[in-house]
Amino acid sequence: MRWDSLFDDLEAQLNEQSQAQLREEIAENIRIERATAELLPTLVRFSGHEIALRVSGGTELRAKLGPCAADYICLETEHSQWVIRCSAIQTLALPPGKVPIAEQHGAGRSVKFSSVLRGLLRDRARCQIFSRDGISLAEGTLAQVAKDFLMILVHPRDEYARSQQVSTQLLIPLEAIGWVEAKHLS
Structure with missing residues (x-):
């Protein structure tokens, strides 16, 4: 009877050590995952x-x-x-609650900033260009998106980019751009 009690006690200690080790490994993995998140x-x-x-x-x-x-x-x-x-x-x-599970697709990852701007150019969307400091650089219709710059036709907000309406053609280096807002025509 004493042997059974001894072995039960040793088995319980071993089980508790295993559980503690597993908890430590999980905590360490979570710390590593959070520290390396991008x-x-x-x-x-x-x-x-x-x-x-x-x-x-x-x-x-x-x-x-x-x-x-x-x-x-x-x-x-x-x-x-x-x-x-x-x-x-x-x-x-970000929205409150649980973080959604990561999807395995890489949508957009390899699409360059200039390629997205070319999409706005094709749509003939009315755009407002802002600098990296948040200053409005220009508002109008994109005319060209090149490798390292874009050209925007500046014209009155409620007019189309016709030659008689265009007041200026501005060249803006892509590196100077913080964000672009495109308005949907309604």
């Missing part, structure tokens, strides 16, 4: 959800998160679309 994979999990963010200059936006890449994110509402460089983002407010 912005893009974290944001991709919230694609399709509404987020709020503050960009340079204090502008606050609330919209549905679209495609994300290493250097920009896309947002969309019923009336506007934004392409925002990550370097212009000051804070992001």
Whole structure:
């Protein structure tokens, strides 16, 4: 009887040590995972959800998160679309609750900032260009998106980009751009 009690006690101690070791390993793995987390994979999990963010200059936006890449994110509402460089983002407010499970697709990751702007050019969307500091650089219709700059036709807000309406053609280096807002025509 004493042997049974001794072995039961040793077995319970071993079981408790195993459980403690497992808890420590799980805690360590969580610490490592959190320490090595990066912005893009974290944001991709919230694609399709509404987020709020503050960009340079204090502008606050609330919209549905679209495609994300290493250097920009896309947002969309019923009336506007934004392409925002990550370097212009000051804070992001994610939806409360559990973090959605990561999806395995890499949508948007390899699409360059200039390629997204070319999409706005094709749509002939009315755009407002902001600097990395949040200053409005220009408003009008994109005319060209080159490798390292874009050209925007500046014209009155309620007019189309016809030659008699265009007051200026501005060249803006892509590196100077913090974000672009495109308004949907209604």
